[in-house]
Amino acid sequence: MKIENIKTEFPIFDEKIQNNDLVYLDSANSSQKPKVVADKINEFYTKQFSNVGRSVHYLAVAATNLYENTRSSVQKYINAKDKNEIVFTKGATEALNLVANTLGQKYLNEGDEILITELEHHSNYVPWHFLRKSKNIKINFAEVNDNGDISIEDIEKKITSKTKVIAITHLSNVTGAILPVKEITDLAHSKGIIVVIDGCQGAPHLKLDMQDLDCDFYAISCHKMYGPTGLGVLYGKKKWLEELPPYQGGGGMIREVKKDKISYGDLPNKYEAGTMATAQVIAFDQSIKFMESIGIENIMKHEADLVEYGQELLQKNNSVKLIGSPKNKGGVLSFTLEGVHPHDIATILDEDGVAIRAGHHCCQILHDKLNIPASARASVGIYNTKDDLDKLNDSINNCKKIFNLK
Amino acid sequence: MNLKELYQEIILEHGKNPRNLGKVHEFNKDAKGHNPLCGDNVHVYLKLNGQKIVEDISFEGSGCAISMASASIMTDLIKGKNEHEAKEIVEDFLGMIKENPDLKSEYLKDDEKTKLMCLSGVKQYPMRVKCATLSWHTLTSAMDNSKEITNTES
Numbered sequence: 306m307k308i309e310n311i312k313t314e315f316p317i318f319d320e321k322i323q324n325n326d327l328v329y330l331d332s333a334n335s336s337q338k339p340k341v342v343a344d345k346i347n348e349f350y351t352k353q354f355s356n357v358g359r360s361v362h363y364l365a366v367a368a369t370n371l372y373e374n375t376r377s378s379v380q381k382y383i384n385a386k387d388k389n390e391i392v393f394t395k396g397a398t399e400a401l402n403l404v405a406n407t408l409g410q411k412y413l414n415e416g417d418e419i420l421i422t423e424l425e426h427h428s429n430y431v432p433w434h435f436l437r438k439s440k441n442i443k444i445n446f447a448e449v450n451d452n453g454d455i456s457i458e459d460i461e462k463k464i465t466s467k468t469k470v471i472a473i474t475h476l477s478n479v480t481g482a483i484l485p486v487k488e489i490t491d492l493a494h495s496k497g498i499i500v501v502i503d504g505c506q507g508a509p510h511l512k513l514d515m516q517d518l519d520c521d522f523y524a525i526s527c528h529k530m531y532g533p534t535g536l537g538v539l540y541g542k543k544k545w546l547e548e549l550p551p552y553q554g555g556g557g558m559i560r561e562v563k564k565d566k567i568s569y570g571d572l573p574n575k576y577e578a579g580t581m582a583t584a585q586v587i588a589f590d591q592s593i594k595f596m597e598s599i600g601i602e603n604i605m606k607h608e609a610d611l612v613e614y615g616q617e618l619l620q621k622n623n624s625v626k627l628i629g630s631p632k633n634k635g636g637v638l639s640f641t642l643e644g645v646h647p648h649d650i651a652t653i654l655d656e657d658g659v660a661i662r663a664g665h666h667c668c669q670i671l672h673d674k675l676n677i678p679a680s681a682r683a684s685v686g687i688y689n690t691k692d693d694l695d696k697l698n699d700s701i702n703n704c705k706k707i708f709n710l711k
Numbered sequence: 712m713n714l715k716e717l718y719q720e721i722i723l724e725h726g727k728n729p730r731n732l733g734k735v736h737e738f739n740k741d742a743k744g745h746n747p748l749c750g751d752n753v754h755v756y757l758k759l760n761g762q763k764i765v766e767d768i769s770f771e772g773s774g775c776a777i778s779m780a781s782a783s784i785m786t787d788l789i790k791g792k793n794e795h796e797a798k799e800i801v802e803d804f805l806g807m808i809k810e811n812p813d814l815k816s817e818y819l820k821d822d823e824k825t826k827l828m829c830l831s832g833v834k835q836y837p838m839r840v841k842c843a844t845l846s847w848h849t850l851t852s853a854m855d856n857s858k859e860i861t862n863t864e865s
Contacts (some may be wrong), residue, residue, distance in 0.1 A: 573753060644727070645776070646774060646775035646776060647775075648774075648775040648777075648839070648842065649718075649775045649776050649777070652714075652717070652836060652838075652839060653718075656714050658712065665750045665751060666749060669750070672750070678750045678751065678752070678773055678774075679750050707714065707718050707723075708718075708723065708776075709723070
């Protein structure tokens, strides 16, 4: 599939949004869905539906096969060693909560330290904060530098003899910084530290290879990967998923239940309690196939071109101040406009059909550090074009006009 | 067209040069407000005298043009009103932003009503209504001496 014509695969771009063609620049928040994904959800519910992993009738077996096919596709896509290292969750948030909670139950003790960064999304901070409250675990922060980046030197500096876990983002959803996760993992492992990566922004935009990266956990948000909402993936090394306790109890995750004794099921069932987001899992297979048909190298090149173009465009626009100029930057262009609050920017852009996000993007620690209450963020996906970024810039100029800026 | 209604000259002017920004000297009532969706904060200060008249009122905070202009216009016209009048005006304003086509309170002069109606453009932007109402909810908390932070999400 050619990336140049990819917009035609997404039905939403046929719609008029408030009489405008949609310029969708909010993919870091959530991506639009290709027709194949929406169609699969419909097909499953209308022609193939059954619960999975329980009954023995024809539909149940067929649905179970579809469900497990997605697990195999994800395993292949991220090059995990074992299919059972792929756990479905209700989102990346739940995946990170699962890791923090179960490490807290079995592995971490009072006084242990977790190292995160000032770039982290709240979902890779608050779950660790729970452990700070319940187990007296200390949280340290690697500092963001002037480029909006985290240096491996600062990570190294913040590691102490008590550091047990390093939990970091792969790609910042505000500055776009792509962190050197492989180097950080190597460093951490040389000191016996567990590595948890928040891959929400990494997975949709970067090539993933779990065996090469060697991290212990990697959390994925499926709705940012052109897939359904309500679904995440937790990659976890088999030895950890086997050793750690379950996260939630219920049907499907048990082996045997007696009045005085309960034993838990094998992987991955152990972590998939209750009826899962079945239709979403099954449709997510189409997202993976869709991305594979374009090719991650092509996606990366396309988005890198867009970021370069957008950065140049906005840098030339006086009054616009870009946030973060990391050496390796993903498809995120966060900015402020002198004298105009980001919410006013977003409302005015919306009127031109340009959808961006304004606010702190669930990164209050970072915005406090930058000493701004909020920022405006344009983020790209595979369907965006340079024309979209031109429209962004035109709309920013309209914003300046309304606010009487030069 | 809609944008012009939302960002009228008076809103932009109050947003840029908000009146009564700062802390009232010897205030005796205050409250904080917070909008977690956009991170906007506002702190409203009041000085009520023995006759329960708002002798002075001010606010601190940062936010979008709508929220700053709303707080600025609010403090301007609440000054000098008594507590009862102020509460009725708050209710009238919130009712107008929510559903009523116009303002009804007899405590508002015509020119004050005209000024407040400049904020009515926000009705067409449901996500922005909270920007216009945060300072008003916070004023109510201050008058009630509530210790809790006013939160647009609760």
